[in-house]
Amino acid sequence: MLSLGFYLTITPGVLGGFVDYYILRPLLGQKRYTIDDFVIGSKLGEGGFGVVYKATGAEDGNAYVLKRCKDYGEAEIWTNSRLMRACPDAIASYCGAFYGPKEGKSSPKSGSIWKKAKDAVIGNADDDEDDPLWLVWKYEGSETLARLMDDKDFPYNVEPFLFKNSGGVAIEVEPRGVRRKAEIIRVIFAQITANLAAAHGTGIILRDVKPENMIFDPNAGRFKLIDLGAAADLRFGFNYQPKEFILDPRFSGPEEYIMSTQTPEAPPTPVALALSPILWQLNVPDRFDSYSAGVTLLQMCLPSLRPDNNLIQFRRTLEENGESLTDWRNKLPSRMGKKGGPDAEGFEVLDLDDRAGWELVKSLMSKTRERRSSATSARWSRFVQGRNPVVSVLDSLFGASPDEEDASGGLLAWLVFRVARSGTNREGGFTEAQLSQFVEDGEIGKTEDASKYLGYVASETLAKYGVDRLARTVGPERAEKSIGKKRAEASVDADDAPTREPGFNPFRALNDGLQKLRGKK
Numbered sequence: 241m242l243s244l245g246f247y248l249t250i251t252p253g254v255l256g257g258f259v260d261y262y263i264l265r266p267l268l269g270q271k272r273y274t275i276d277d278f279v280i281g282s283k284l285g286e287g288g289f290g291v292v293y294k295a296t297g298a299e300d301g302n303a304y305v306l307k308r309c310k311d312y313g314e315a316e317i318w319t320n321s322r323l324m325r326a327c328p329d330a331i332a333s334y335c336g337a338f339y340g341p342k343e344g345k346s347s348p349k350s351g352s353i354w355k356k357a358k359d360a361v362i363g364n365a366d367d368d369e370d371d372p373l374w375l376v377w378k379y380e381g382s383e384t385l386a387r388l389m390d391d392k393d394f395p396y397n398v399e400p401f402l403f404k405n406s407g408g409v410a411i412e413v414e415p416r417g418v419r420r421k422a423e424i425i426r427v428i429f430a431q432i433t434a435n436l437a438a439a440h441g442t443g444i445i446l447r448d449v450k451p452e453n454m455i456f457d458p459n460a461g462r463f464k465l466i467d468l469g470a471a472a473d474l475r476f477g478f479n480y481q482p483k484e485f486i487l488d489p490r491f492s493g494p495e496e497y498i499m500s501t502q503t504p505e506a507p508p509t510p511v512a513l514a515l516s517p518i519l520w521q522l523n524v525p526d527r528f529d530s531y532s533a534g535v536t537l538l539q540m541c542l543p544s545l546r547p548d549n550n551l552i553q554f555r556r557t558l559e560e561n562g563e564s565l566t567d568w569r570n571k572l573p574s575r576m577g578k579k580g581g582p583d584a585e586g587f588e589v590l591d592l593d594d595r596a597g598w599e600l601v602k603s604l605m606s607k608t609r610e611r612r613s614s615a616t617s618a619r620w621s622r623f624v625q626g627r628n629p630v631v632s633v634l635d636s637l638f639g640a641s642p643d644e645e646d647a648s649g650g651l652l653a654w655l656v657f658r659v660a661r662s663g664t665n666r667e668g669g670f671t672e673a674q675l676s677q678f679v680e681d682g683e684i685g686k687t688e689d690a691s692k693y694l695g696y697v698a699s700e701t702l703a704k705y706g707v708d709r710l711a712r713t714v715g716p717e718r719a720e721k722s723i724g725k726k727r728a729e730a731s732v733d734a735d736d737a738p739t740r741e742p743g744f745n746p747f748r749a750l751n752d753g754l755q756k757l758r759g760k761k
């Protein structure tokens with residue numbers, strides 16, 4: 241599959257034809273639009289991939305967004321179609337696509353999809369004469385995260401939409417300040433990591449994650465991903481090479497510098513072309529997007545990193561200091577981070593709760609890809625969850641500080657310590673493997689799955705410490721029972737319980753707590 245993918249990659253004509261014949265045609269068939277279905281309005285943007293317009297549906301009067309693709313519109317159709325099926329909430333609502341005339345030109349050519357497909361396979365000298373591809377989305381709203389961040393009032397300008405159901409404020413009676421700001425940014429970042437985790441879960445790496453490519457839907461109070469033309473689909477092996485696409489150096493991971501420092505004079509396009517096959521073969525390629533998410537989080541917190549020049553300067557500093565955020569922060573001019581400085585409150589946001597945000601940013605922007613948090617573990621991080629989810633579970637069960645006098649206190653303290661610090665991920669306490677298994681095989685919203693996979697987490701951890709004769713999972717029906725009842729009937733499971741605490745089954749406890757935490761009990 242990989243070599244096929246590579247073959248397809250280096251011969252985009254063949255891929256184009258393949259996509260047209262087998263994929264695009266059926267997709268286009270979903271809803272047959274023509275240019276006459278829309279009244280084209282103002283231009284929203286013009287990037288490497290095409291021109292974007294606001295439009296009105298001629299019949300329904302609804303607001304749409306149309307993108308006339310210059311190139312490789314197929315990639316964007318493919319990614320949009322896949323993600324609309326896998327995670328429709330994570331991206332702007334994609335409606336369909338059609339071949340149509342350029343704006344201003346009339347008389348659409350008939351049967352152009354077949355011509356296009358044929359041309360792609362056989363080759364066609366004057367491509368420009370062809371009708372371009374148009375993609376159609378629902379108009380989600382006027383603001384991207386980038387535009388919202390341009391406003392001095394950010395993140396309070398998003399707050400009323402995000403917290404519609406609680407009076408439009410993040411924390412009741414809390415005045416504007418560190419805590420309220422942190423809560424708003426936390427919710428935005430929870431959405432971003434959920435979107436990324438969903439895309440990655442279906443094998444799609446976006447490669448162009450940045451605030452400009454997150455559109456805000458004020459009705460849903462939700463950020464959604466747009467501009468998916470640069471994505472790679474690892475599951476199906478599609479890795480398009482749009483001609484004018486260059487990884488955005490402001491937001492892409494430092495692995496790009498490996499290339500750019502070796503070829504300082506090279507024009508950007510060859511770098512992009514050379515890099516992408518590397519990205520293709522990377523371990524944990526999704527961590528490419530992790531880095532971009534980390535930069536985005538940092539920008540949300542620190543206003544001085546929002547202007548382009550400052551962001552570029554920041555990235556240059558990191559490049560020079562070996563990608564050390566700590567070093568960068570330590571050497572900041574005191575006016576920036578100190579009291580009253582432009583970033584003082586932002587650093588306080590990052591430093592809340594034992595530096596939950598700062599640790600998350602460091603982990604997302606880690607120089608070494610393998611050490612970066614995945615979108616999923618970022619989602620489960622202390623910053624996004626409010627605190628360590630495992631500790632929350634145990635706390636909700638036994639109170640914040642386990643009583644050493646209690647018969648189970650010793651084991652509990654030990655459990656908290658071990659489980660909370662288990663795994664390679666210092667953020668959440670769950671290991672990457674455990675989390676991805678949970679995400680792949682389980683549903684985050686499903687209590688049984690949570691208890692099954694996260695219970696399994698604990699048993700693996702315990703096994704490492706020599707407690708290996710425990711039931712690996714706890715059936716949901718058992719978890720319904722109260723702790724008291726469990727203790728009473730615990731002798732039934734005496735064989736499975738740790739030897740030093742025959743009356744206490746930590747898995748039941750964890751499982752129970754998880755369900756409580758999820759509000760299912």
Ligand SMILES: Nc1ncnc2c1ncn2[C@@H]1O[C@H](COP(=O)(O)OP(=O)(O)O)[C@@H](O)[C@H]1O
Binds near residue numbers: 285287452
């Ligand atoms: N579904 C949508 N709803 C509202 N606005 C959109 C939507 N999709 C794109 N836009 C607007 O169009 C701009 C350009 O779209 P994008 O897909 O990022 O293309 P590009 O960056 O290649 O020009 C975005 O910055 C955004 O303002």
Ligand SMILES: [Mg+2]
Binds near residue numbers: 287452453
């Ligand atoms: Mg864009």
